[in-house]
Amino acid sequence: MPRKSRVVGPATDSDGMRTTAYRALEALACAHCGGAIAPDALFSRRARRTPVRAMGATGITGGTTTEPLCIACRPLRLDSAGSGDAD
Numbered sequence: 001m002p003r004k005s006r007v008v009g010p011a012t013d014s015d016g017m018r019t020t021a022y023r024a025l026e027a028l029a030c031a032h033c034g035g036a037i038a039p040d041a042l043f044s045r046r047a048r049r050t051p052v053r054a055m056g057a058t059g060i061t062g063g064t065t066t067e068p069l070c071i072a073c074r075p076l077r078l079d080s081a082g083s084g085d086a087d
């Protein structure tokens with residue numbers, strides 16, 4: 001299963017909520033605005049409940065999944081340790 005992103009580390013969003021910052025490994029689409037999240041761009045994810053549906057072919061039983069959110073929709077501030085790494 002190819003990875004589409006990797007965890008960068010803990011971050012704080014514009015509401016002061018703790019979240020996790022990710023870095024895209026390939027182009028993704030923001031689940032909120034539909035905008036592109038370019039490879040190597042920072043973004044966050046939100047949990048979303050998936051509805052229970054009788055989709056026998058795929059066996060979806062409902063649960064939670066995560067959707068990417070671009071930093072325009074959810075600005076992030078990395079909780080970095082201040083190592084001086086500009087990137």
Ligand SMILES: [Zn+2]
Pocket residue numbers: 030031032033034035069070071072073074
């Ligand atoms: Zn967005």
